[in-house]
Amino acid sequence: MxxxxxxxxxxxxxxxxxxxxxxxxxxxxxxxxxxxxxxxxxxxxxxxxxxxxxxxxxxxxxxxxxxxxxxxxxxxxxxxxxxxxxxxxxxxxxxxxxxxxxxxxxxxxxxxxxxxxxxxxxxxxxxxxxxxxxxxxxxxxxxxxxxxxxxxxxxxxPWNEEWAPAAWAVAVVVVAELVHVRREQWARERAERAMAERRRADEERLRIARELHDVLAHSISVINVQAGVGLALLDEHPEQARAALVTIKAAGKEALGEVRQVLDTLRAPGEAPRAPAPGLDRLPELAEQAADAGLTVDISTEDVPAGLPPGTELAAFRIVQEALTNIVRHSGSRTARVRLSHRDGALELRVDDDGPAAPAAKEALPGGGRGLVGMRERAAALGGTVEAGPRPDGGFRVRARLPLTARHQEEP
Known part of the structure; x- marks a missing residue:
């Protein structure tokens, strides 16, 4: 049966x-x-x-x-x-x-x-x-x-009269089977739609988590460094301490603005953001913030085309931002080099510092915190890759490759 x-x-x-x-x-x-x-x-x-x-x-x-x-x-x-x-x-x-x-x-x-x-x-x-x-x-x-x-x-x-009831029984069974199969299809489609909605919600939560981590980690690192400088100079050099407080205020204001933008997206999903997403044009501003934290950043570009997809620019900016944040927090080096180039249909970026690791960060470097995970997730969302690790000659290097093919040119 x-x-x-x-x-x-x-x-x-x-x-x-x-x-x-x-x-x-x-x-x-x-x-x-x-x-x-x-x-x-x-x-x-x-x-x-x-x-x-x-x-x-x-x-x-x-x-x-x-x-x-x-x-x-x-x-x-x-x-x-x-x-x-x-x-x-x-x-x-x-x-x-x-x-x-x-x-x-x-x-x-x-x-x-x-x-x-x-x-x-x-x-x-x-x-x-x-x-x-x-x-x-x-x-x-x-x-x-x-x-x-x-x-x-x-x-x-008569035996010839048995065909009509048999035909009706077969017809009922066939129609019921067709309805059963169709309802199974509807149930599968509903389950697939629910699964796709959950997957989109999970991806959105990951995206928001990455944004908040990158914004807060960078800004709080700058605030922490400047707060330490201000405390050290407060008694003997109050004017320099004032400059540190001004930097703290600017970093906090910027962090609040970006967090507010992320929260606005949560409150009104689907609406266009009120401010454009950060892109490569804000790298000099990022270098200035790092300089306020005592890190000198050298930025150079090679054949980088104008008008990159917004998603690629945002990912590149956040990767550089996180890499500089890690240098400020975990490296004893006071200089960093950022290189951007366009090769084989992809945007390649590299962030180097000469080390050595700060004493408080030596235990944290091998495990790789959420920042490195966020970098890899951002690159993977665009079909790219991120590699991070110590250099043979000392220091630390972050290298990312972000494809610029049409399939990956998505909005952030």
Missing amino acids: GRDRRAPWAREDGAGPPWERRPGGRGPSRRLPWPSTLAVALVQQAGSHFAALNQPDRAPLDSFARVLLAVGPAFLLIRHRRPRVAVFGASAATMLYLGGGYPYGPVFLSVVVACFTAIVAGHRRAAWCAVALLWAGHLLLAHWLYRWLPPGGDGPA
């Missing part, structure tokens, strides 16, 4: 599809399908009554027949919660009706509805078994057991 594969929404307790569950996904709905069940019961009762008028050779509809015509639809009340019980119960009631020799009519309607629901819910084996048993029982009644069952004097049914 095939495997009893369940639909994606089917549960072990027989709970039905999503449209029969309570709001919020807290299990099956408490409401029973009364309207459809009553409709099936009325059709069976009324249809069998009129069918009996044209079949005087069959047994008349008595109270037992009326009960059986009501029992079959009654099982439909639980067809979403217990589809297997419903389909076998409706089939058993129909079999008893046929065994009583009562007129043929819409008595099979409850079996059709129960079978359709069971297959759509994923209980294929139960539905097929119920239909097969009902069909086998009908053949036994019509061709062998009719001698001992009412009505009296009944003869065997």
Whole structure:
């Protein structure tokens, strides 16, 4: 008969599809399908009554027949919660009706509805078994057991009349299977859309985390260095301490502005940013901030085209910013060299310092903090790479390669 594969929404307790569950996904709905069940019961009762008028050779509809015509639809009340019980119960009631020799009519309607629901819910084996048993029982009644069952004097049914009921049974099963397959496709599509939305949300969280890390790490490093300078010079050289405080104020103001821009993006997703994203044109400003922290930065470019994609410029700026921040925090060198070039359809940048590592940073260098991870994530998002590590002759080097192909020219 095939495997009893369940639909994606089917549960072990027989709970039905999503449209029969309570709001919020807290299990099956408490409401029973009364309207459809009553409709099936009325059709069976009324249809069998009129069918009996044209079949005087069959047994008349008595109270037992009326009960059986009501029992079959009654099982439909639980067809979403217990589809297997419903389909076998409706089939058993129909079999008893046929065994009583009562007129043929819409008595099979409850079996059709129960079978359709069971297959759509994923209980294929139960539905097929119920239909097969009902069909086998009908053949036994019509061709062998009719001698001992009412009505009296009944003869065997013609074999050529068996094709029509068989065709209807196959049609119902085929239609139910098609609906089942389509609902599985819808369920998979919904799951894929939900997964894509979660993936986009995760990527957005990572992007925001990188932005906040780069902005805060750089600005707080500058503030920390300048605060140390200010404290050291406060008593003996107050004017120089004042300059350090001015630098702290400027760095804090810039950090607040960039953090506010990131938060505005969170509050109103999809809106265009109020300020342009940082690009390579702000590298001199970055060098000035590093100079305020006591780091001299030499910037040189080679064949770098104008009008690079905004996403590439932002990634390059943040990588340089993070590299300079790491030098300020972790290196004893007071000079850094930034080189940008265009080779083989990619923007290559390199940031070098001559070291050595600061005493407080020696333990932190081997592990690589979140800054290096953020660099690699930014480059990977554009199809590029980042390499960072000690140089053979001493010092530290960060090298990045960012492709400039059309596939990677995306907005930040």
